[in-house]
Amino acid sequence: GAVVSQHPSRVICKSGTSVKIECRSLDFQATTMFWYRQFPKQSLMLMATSNEGSKATYEQGVEKDKFLINHASLTLSTLTVTSAHPEDSSFYICSAGRDWGEDGYTFGSGTRLTVV
Amino acid sequence: AQKVTQAQTEISVVEKEDVTLDCVYETRDTTYYLFWYKQPPSGELVFLIRRNSFDEQNEISGRYSWNFQKSTSSFNFTITASQVVDSAVYFCALSGITGGSQGNLIFGKGTKLSVKP
Numbered sequence: 001g002a003v004v005s006q007h008p009s010r011v012i013c014k015s016g017t018s019v020k021i022e023c024r025s026l027d028f029q030a031t032t033m034f035w036y037r038q039f040p041k042q043s044l045m046l047m048a049t050s051n052e053g054s055k056a057t058y059e060q061g062v063e064k065d066k067f068l069i070n071h072a073s074l075t076l077s078t079l080t081v082t083s084a085h086p087e088d089s090s091f092y093i094c095s096a097g098r099d100w101g102e103d104g105y106t107f108g109s110g111t112r113l114t115v116v
Numbered sequence: 117a118q119k120v121t122q123a124q125t126e127i128s129v130v131e132k133e134d135v136t137l138d139c140v141y142e143t144r145d146t147t148y149y150l151f152w153y154k155q156p157p158s159g160e161l162v163f164l165i166r167r168n169s170f171d172e173q174n175e176i177s178g179r180y181s182w183n184f185q186k187s188t189s190s191f192n193f194t195i196t197a198s199q200v201v202d203s204a205v206y207f208c209a210l211s212g213i214t215g216g217s218q219g220n221l222i223f224g225k226g227t228k229l230s231v232k233p
Contacts, residue, residue, distance in 0.1 A: 034219045043207065043225045044161075091159055097219040105151070105211075105221065107161040 002028050004096045006108025013084055013115055021079045021111045023094035029074035030096035035067075038091040038110075047092075050077040084115040118143045120210050122224035129198055130232050137193045137227045139208030145169075150184065150191045151209040151221065161207070167191065168213070198231045205229070 003026040013019050023033055033050040048069055049057040056069035066088075068080040081088055093110040119142040129135045141150065152164040165175065167184055175182045179196045195202055205228045209221040 032219055034221075036221075043223045044221075045223075046220055049219060093159075093161065095219065095221075105163070105166075105219070107153075107163075109160040112159065 002096070002106040004030075004094065004106045004108040006094055006111055008111060009109060010112045011114070013113070015085055015115055016083055018080055018082045019084055019113060021081075021092055021094075021113075023077045023079070023096070023108050025075045025096045025106075028096070030077075031074060032097035033071060033077040034095045034097065035069065035077075035079050036093045036095070038093065040090075044093065047079075052077075081113065084113070086115045089113055089115045118145075118210055118222045120208050120222050120224035122206075122208055122227050124227045125225070126228045126230070128230045128232065131200060132197050133231075134194060134196050135198050135229065135231075137195075137206050137208075137229065139191045139193065139224060141189050141191065141208070141210045143189075143210060145212055147213045149211045149213060149218070151207075151211070152182065152191075152193050153207045153209065155205045155207060155226070157204070162204075164193075164206075195229075198229075200231050200233055203229060203231045 005024045005026050007022045031052045035047045036044040037047050038044045046059050047062045050069045050071040052071045052074050058064045066082055071077040091110050091112050094108045096106050121140045148169045150167045154162040172184050172186055181194045183192045205226045207226045208224040211221045
């Protein structure tokens with residue numbers, strides 16, 4: 001089945017630094033990937049849609065200059081949290097889109113970011 | 117607007133009890149997908165089911181069953197003979213079917229299920 005690998009699984013960084021999160025589709029090509037954010041004890045909210053070879057589409061209220069998305073190949077999308085602050089501490093999870101199969105949508109395992 | 121409501125924030129049951137998690141959705145789309153995901157404490161999302169709005173047949177998979185009622189816009193999930201390993205947060209979600217709408221999942225707030233031995 002489709003596998004999406006997300007790295008790192010956990011990261012702690014200092015306030016003001018940048019953190020890069022990778023999302024890879026291991027056994028299929030994904031022209032579209034999606035980035036979600038989940039604050040503690042809350043639901044998942046779509047942040048942005050990452051399109052291979054073009055600019056990402058951000059949801060309302062998400063700062064594109066703060067959350068940089070690069071989808072340079074059909075198997076890799078990266079989310080960089082720039083100048084991180086404690087309020088950016090959250091669970092970030094990606095998903096990859098391809099032709100729909102019986103298993104539905106494929107999510108990565110998520111990245112728990114803590115900014116201190 | 118699209119919306120998914122999971123009215124039950126937390127449910128606690130004793131092992132071997134049956135439990136039903138409720139999900140009500142709103143959408144103006146005539147075709148759509150509905151999902152259930154399980155999120156254990158480790159955080160990953162475990163896919164359980166995807167249902168096309170065309171298909172109103174109920175589905176059973178082992179101890180899991182789903183009741184899709186289009187007339188009431190509900191997609192409820194029942195776990196029969198619950199086990200401690202079923203303890204997790206369960207999310208119901210909705211998406212479109214066409215093009216990019218497939219990837220935009222609207223999640224409910226989740227129901228935290230605790231199964232006690």
